[in-house]
Amino acid sequence: MAKATILTVDDDPGVSRAIARDLRRQYGDRFRVLRAPSGDEALEALRELKLRGDPVAVMIADYRMPAMNGVQFLEAAMDLFPRARRVLLTAYADTGAAIDAINVVDLDHYLLKPWSPPEENLYPVLDTLLELWDTAPDPDAPETRLVGHRWSAPSFAVREFLARNLVPYRWIAADEPEGTELLEAAGLTAADVPLVITTDGKTLHAPTEAELAERVGLSTSPASDFYDVVVIGAGPAGLGAAVYAASEGLRTVLVERSATGGQAGQSSRIENYLGFPDGVSGAQLTDRARRQAARFGAEILSATEVVAMEAAGAGRVLRFADGTSIGAHTVVLATGVSYRRLAGAHLDSFKGAGVFYGSASFEAANCRGDDVYIVGGANSAGQAAVYFSRYAGAVHLVIRGPDVARSMSHYLIQQIQAVPNIRIHTCTEVTAGDGSGHLEKLTLRDSRTGTVSTVDATWLFVFIGAEPQTDWLDGLVARDDRGFVLTGPDLPAASSRSPRWPLTRAPYHLETSVPGVFAAGDVRAESVKRVASAVGEGAMAVTLVHRYLEAQ
Structure with missing residues (x-):
């Protein structure tokens, strides 16, 4: 396959030569660097690359160009190479326009001129974007196909599961010719949707989440029967806990009943999270965190629901909905919350x-x-x-x-x-x-x-609003009247029907009424409902896990 292209567009010859030179110096061995003096010429170059089947990884366009500015170019270029990462090159005076462009062309980053030294201001940005491009699903690769009806709730459930787990798929309406042919080939009718055809040609009729997860390559079974820490819930708090636990050498498994990211993973853009001045979508943040946890060695189980927890001496046993179980020294509850239903609206x-x-x-x-x-x-x-x-x-x-x-x-x-x-x-x-x-x-x-x-x-x-899904903890872990998990100094406020702290030592700040079981993020009573605080509590929980293990 030909080298992927990094394309720069700038009408200033000096700036164009300078950025192309810096890019070739750092990336020339892996990528082809092209430059164009205008948006029109750049689009023509992209059309030629498209015809040849050559990939484009990054497009960098100057904001102020005659005839077609950088935002207009990137908007047009998205249709040709939707996977390519998009960067706007701008002067300080134009940063307002660059921020506005985030919502117009889903901008990945904007770079201020001058970007010197490139080792600090250019290469770190490009390294991240190139990594994202390399790991993003390729629409030309074999893909999962989903045949369904627009207003079919079961079809929507499958679609949501695939989308939130970042599994590339193609939606095919059941009343389109292709959808009809696929249904007939599977011996089904339009009333039988949804139908899933995996990349290896296998068909799944109205699959459960567990069946779907297994067939599209998501892990659903633990590799071991005992861990140092089990993290339940893969929202920001759970992902934060998994990253820190695995990076510090703890045998870690992250268990998620539906999709990683939690409510934050559904957000179209998070703009007030530290370190992302241009904003980041919930899906992007989730994907980065999930890959980070996996790189440190954390196991991630999808479509796996924990339905019970038992204290077994110094360990904890977690039972799954399919009847299997695993043990652990410690547990981090990070199950988050679910959006409340509209009461009385009959929807x-x-x-x-x-x-x-x-x-x-x-x-x-x-x-x-x-x-x-x-x-x-x-x-x-x-x-x-x-x-x-x-x-x-x-x-x-x-x-x-x-x-x-x-x-x-x-x-x-x-x-x-x-x-x-x-x-x-x-x-x-x-x-x-x-x-x-x-x-x-x-x-x-x-x-x-x-x-x-x-x-x-x-x-x-x-x-x-939101409510925690913690009924499965009833009788074991102290909760408040709304079902949120009580921790640390809040434990004495538990009602008479709730378990109380059993040890002579005081509970750690995020520790529940069961020693060695911690709660982090939105599921915890009186927590701050923000992505940053959830990630912080996930990291803090791991520090307390270490303290608990050292005291055993």
């Missing part, structure tokens, strides 16, 4: 058929030109509103309170105010939904006036 029958809990950002292209309704006033809802505004005809943000200032970050409020097709409905509730086979209408109620209105709506995304 359960439309889940996956127009009603979605969380972002489901892979549905964005299907919303093109439609009205999208988003319920919730916190950051996750705001991020979804900004993201879907790129596709939808209008985005309606529905909140119960008088404004979003108390629940949403200031930077996000400013972004929303700058997007013309986002409308905020304050003091408003969704009271009902209606439709035949899928969501078609919503009933809204204004709590100030009592006015009830019915609107046409086929897309509803819900982000209203």
